[in-house]
Amino acid sequence: MQSMLAQDDLAFKAQCEAYAQGELAALAQKLGEISDVPDALKTSLAQSGIYGPLFPQAYGGQGVSAVRICLAREAIAGVFAPADTTFAMQGLGGYPIILAGSAAQKARYLPALAEGKRLTTFCLTEPEAGSDVAAMQTTALPDGDHFVINGRKHFISNGYSADMGVLFARTPTADNPKAISAFIVEKGMPGWNVDHRIALLASHDIVAFEIKDLRVPGENLLGPVGAGYKTAMQTLDLMRMSVGAAALGMARTALKASMRFARRRVQFGRPIVEFQAISFKLADMAVDIQAAESLVYLAALKKDKGDPAAALHSSIAKLHATEAAFRCIDQAVQIHGGAGVVKGAVVERLYREIRPLRVYEGTTEIQKLIIAAHLLKQAKNEDV
Ligand SMILES: Cc1cc2nc3c(=O)[nH]c(=O)nc-3n(C[C@H](O)[C@H](O)[C@H](O)COP(=O)(O)OP(=O)(O)OC[C@H]3O[C@@H](n4cnc5c(N)ncnc54)[C@H](O)[C@@H]3O)c2cc1C
Known part of the structure; x- marks a missing residue:
């Protein structure tokens, strides 16, 4: 592709x-x-x-x-x-x-x-609102020419190092009590604080924020009041397939490391790559990787062309590539035997790093819901 x-x-x-x-x-x-x-x-x-x-x-x-x-x-x-x-x-x-x-x-x-002079974040998830984004509880209430934001954000990547971010909060109005709006927030604004850092199984800058009486000027409102949910979803639509691309990169590294190891490691008098059980694992990895590449770049090409089916393809690509990369890396660890679980080995590191990709920006289960919803819509349109 x-x-x-x-x-x-x-x-x-x-x-x-x-x-x-x-x-x-x-x-x-x-x-x-x-x-x-x-x-x-x-x-x-x-x-x-x-x-x-x-x-x-x-x-x-x-x-x-x-x-x-x-x-x-x-x-x-x-x-x-x-x-x-x-x-x-x-x-x-x-x-x-x-x-x-x-x-x-x-x-x-x-x-x-x-230019990379500033680093930013995307503050959507909350302790009680993960997959169910619409359960968000953080509020931004108007106060003169400011909004006052209170709530909590959880699992925010780059949260410790970034000096600004886009934060989503409820802005209830008479017309729309569940409205969500987006705001630009900057570190140093009183009330936007890292509550705690979260230690993950692999390297990751990730925190929980406590937001207490954070006064944000009205000029930091991003788009109209109530447009935040759409902005968040459109942003995820662009970035979701690229989670698949990251997984693909990790899987390629795992295949390369496995090929190198299997050609050099000798057991029973020959390189283990000569055992069919090992070479079949390598073949399975290559197939998974090729399929992931095809799906990721098909989705990306559709997105760049403005094809309305891009969102569906993005979910398909994210789901397949992250699951496939996890399978590949697991096989890579197996090919390495004991050497694969030694702290510091390339495949040991990848084994830890790949895991969160099946969760963030919509879990595998949520991607299946999205894909199934598209299928149902299509079936209704075609009266299947
Ligand atoms: C490493 C990492 C980085 C992250 N970075 C960010 C970030 O920068 N900004 C941000 O806003 N968020 C971020 N997140 C949050 C991430 O998007 C959420 O973790 C993810 O959406 C899942 O939410 P949850 O963890 O609350 O799980 P839950 O929503 O509680 O889900 C728990 C389980 O239930 C399943 N489930 C939930 N609902 C359904 C359903 N309807 N049908 C079937 N199964 C269901 C899920 O698939 C999952 O298996 C990050 C998360 C991680 C792990």
């Missing part, structure tokens, strides 16, 4: 791969397991030019491109997962401003995000 990409997309892919395999790999080695975004990583990502496809040309990007977002994540995720998280959050926190921001908001925030 990637061979169907345009020449300039392939050039971008080569640029991302060169960065990932060179500078980023060296940095990963130096930094090891991290739970924030050290300055060295922030600077490296900023200087690499990798944020380009997340932002319009008018604000310092290359133009928003789902294909290139996927290429970037695929290249970096298998090398250094924390870099992938930072990249993805720049998209999740930046795209709502692209979608719904005023000219002044775009001019104020987007160039600094595109």
Whole structure:
């Protein structure tokens, strides 16, 4: 499928791969397991030019491109997962401003995000509102020319290191008591506090926020009151398939490491790759990877063309690629035997890093609900 990409997309892919395999790999080695975004990583990502496809040309990007977002994540995720998280959050926190921001908001925030000078977050999930986003309880109530926000946000990636974010909260009106709106918030605004950092099974900057009497100027409202839910869903529609791309990158790294190991590890007098039980695992991984690549880039191409079916394909791609990558990495650990579960082994690290991808931006079960809903709609239209 990637061979169907345009020449300039392939050039971008080569640029991302060169960065990932060179500078980023060296940095990963130096930094090891991290739970924030050290300055060295922030600077490296900023200087690499990798944020380009997340932002319009008018604000310092290359133009928003789902294909290139996927290429970037695929290249970096298998090398250094924390870099992938930072990249993805720049998209999740930046795209709502692209979608719904005023000219002044775009001019104020987007160039600094595109250059990587500022880091951002996407604050949607709450302790009681995960898959069920609409159960959100955080409120933003008007007070003169400000809104006063109270509530809690949970599992917010980049939350410790980012200096700004897009925060979603309920803004009940007489017409729409369940309305949700989006706000730009900045670190340093009194009332937006990291409540605690959350330790995950693998490197990840992730926190829970407590929001207490946070006074946000009306000018920080993103789009009209009540438009926040749509903005959040449209943002996830752009980024969801790229979770599949990150998984794909991790699976490729696992296959490469397994191939290398299986060709060198000798048991019963021959390299284990010569045992059919091992070579079949490698073949299964290759098939899973090829299918994931096809689905991810099909979804991305559809998104860039404005095809209305892109959202469906995005869910399909996310579901398949994350589940397939998990299978591949599990097989990779098995191929490595004991060496695969030693702390610090590439496949041991991937085994921990892949797991959250089946959960965030909509769990596998939620993707199935979305896909099934599309099928039902189609069946009704066709009167099946
Ligand atoms: C590493 C990581 C990073 C994250 N980063 C962010 C971030 O930056 N910003 C942000 O806003 N959020 C973020 N999240 C939150 C993430 O989007 C949620 O964890 C996810 O949507 C699932 O919500 P939950 O954890 O509350 O699980 P729950 O919604 O409680 O789900 C628990 C289980 O029930 C299943 N389930 C729930 N409802 C249904 C249903 N209707 N039918 C069938 N099964 C169902 C789920 O699939 C899951 O298996 C992150 C999460 C993780 C793990």
